[in-house]
Amino acid sequence: MDKGGARGTRERLVVIGGDAAGMSAASQARRLRGPDELEIVAFERGHFTSFSACGIPYWVGGDVTGRDQLIARTPQEHRERGIDLRLRTEVTEIDVSASRVRARDVESGAESWTSYDKLVIATGARPVRPPLPGVDAPGVHGVQTLDDGQALIDTLTATEGRRAVVVGAGYIGVEMAEALINRGYEVTVVNRGQEPMSTLDPDMGRLVRRAMEGMGITMVNDTEVTKLLTGDDGRVRAVATEDAEYPADVVVLGIGVRPETTLAKAAGLPLGDYDGLLTDLAMRVRGHENIWAGGDCVEVLDLVSGRERHIALGTHANKHGQVIGTNAGGGYATFPGVVGTAVSKVCDLEIARTGLREKDARRAGLQYVTATIESTSRAGYYPGAAPMTVKMLAERRTGRLLGTQIVGREGAGKRVDIAAVALTAGMTVDQMTALDLGYAPPFSPVWDPVLVAARKTVKELRSSDF
Known part of the structure; x- marks a missing residue:
């Protein structure tokens, strides 16, 4: 010893x-x-x-x-x-x-x-690895460490077929779907949830699904995987649910951790x-x-x-x-906590959230209002302006910001940081409408989409008082 x-x-x-x-x-x-x-x-x-x-x-x-x-x-x-x-x-x-x-x-x-x-x-x-028949077969991969990544790349390089199934549609699932699309695979995502990205509310997750389908990804939602089927060589050949089989030359587990x-x-x-x-x-x-x-x-x-x-x-x-x-080391420091900020993408779609979803607010016993707006990443007349949708939650009585979700194209995702700072500071949506954010047509409309969402949320708060 x-x-x-x-x-x-x-x-x-x-x-x-x-x-x-x-x-x-x-x-x-x-x-x-x-x-x-x-x-x-x-x-x-x-x-x-x-x-x-x-x-x-x-x-x-x-x-x-x-x-x-x-x-x-x-x-x-x-x-x-x-x-x-x-x-x-x-x-x-x-x-x-x-x-x-x-x-x-x-x-x-x-x-x-x-x-x-x-x-x-x-x-x-x-990584969550469900105890399903065939889950340990060759060709089935989790992705958590560099060793995992290398093993998956080796499989993709050696595999002649070009059919991939991703099990799960959280951050890892959608990011791996993009990675496989980039490598020329036909990708099917099997997801037990109502919509992909359960870290978003379903109405925002629906936007992600539609965009993924537009990229050629086959989305199968509200579906549980029952087993992974193998061929005579012992390798995975398909992912099975109660109603269907989805052929697979490689399977990636993206169920979470x-x-x-x-x-x-x-x-x-x-x-x-x-x-x-x-x-x-x-x-x-x-x-x-x-x-x-x-x-x-x-x-x-x-x-x-x-x-x-x-x-x-x-x-x-x-x-x-x-x-x-x-x-x-003998010093002093603290970690006060988080507001739950995360950002991801699948192909050219950017996905971001911070704070609470609707079900989080209900679980915490909070009464709230929501507002959803559509805007663009730049001034509408400026070349390259891309659409985005912003959803905001605020506490009914106080007007305190509770959460923000953003789905859009280039320039959408990192806007969530505005809301993350506002959450950390405990700001109300009314206070947010006066934030002095940077503006020029190449970067934003006159009213930034986050501020437009805050303004609409203020209106919802005022109408809820009656």
Whole structure:
């Protein structure tokens, strides 16, 4: 066993997980405290560190030309900064009472214990892989790590057929549909929801479906996959539902992710309603002074609803890591929460949301009004003006902005940031109408679409008073 007593007064920080949250925490702690004061040991079961999982669909689709472009910092670069990074080493147990972790070498199977003074849990999320017949057949792929991305690219390169089925129509599902379209595949998306992009209200998701169908993607909604059929060679050949079969030379699972908290649960650490770790504002695991957690394995405070949520995004993971590393390194920082901002695209369609959907507002017990407007990304007379639809929710009594969703062409998606700032500031839609946003015909109509939506929402609020 690697005992801490031999280290003298030097503390040891152990990090479980070598991607965004874990290595951001390790790097920030190293900036604050040198190797003579703080030893940092990081365990990563995969081959890579500090990579962009969000970029994998664009690598698969050919927009990103190589895997290395998705790696922000290599293992060697971390080691050169004084971090003892142990690749292909999986932590299999956390012993909280003895302040130690058990790790197993993936290649040799050898196990050993490592003690810690401070622990960071950054185990990420695991893809949802339903227990369906045929789900483990060759040709069926999940997409979570660079290894997953490489395996899918290898399959696409080796496969002669050009029929692909994507199971699920969330962010990963629609992005992978685009990637496969870009590679010349005939794409069918099988989705259990009423419309694609369940992070939007159905009326906005309907716009996404129509656009995807216009791109040649076959959309099958309100449908459950029952099994994956295989051929005589054992490879996947079709996706089956209760009513139909959809031929497939390759299948991509885009059903979503869940917090990877198997270790934490076994160690008795507190989990929330979504099975994510619960932390305080300093990202310290509740009830444990020297254990922190961040990234896709935690639940975060929704600043709009006041409830805990699980949101798997690299932006949050990197911020968590900065906060954790600062605190573990002897400083002070907090992560106040999120408003649930996300943006994506499928081909030339941009999809964005922030804050609450209608069902989120109802679940939180909020009364609200909605307004939906159609506008353009630029002045209507300026070349390249593209259509967009903006939907806005506001609290009935106070007028407080509750959420915004945007679906449109070029120039639509990042406009959601205006609403994200307004949500964070607790602004009303009436206050938003007076925002001094930049204007010129190449960039916006005189009234930006977000402000047009705010104006219409104000009208809905006033009419609801009568």
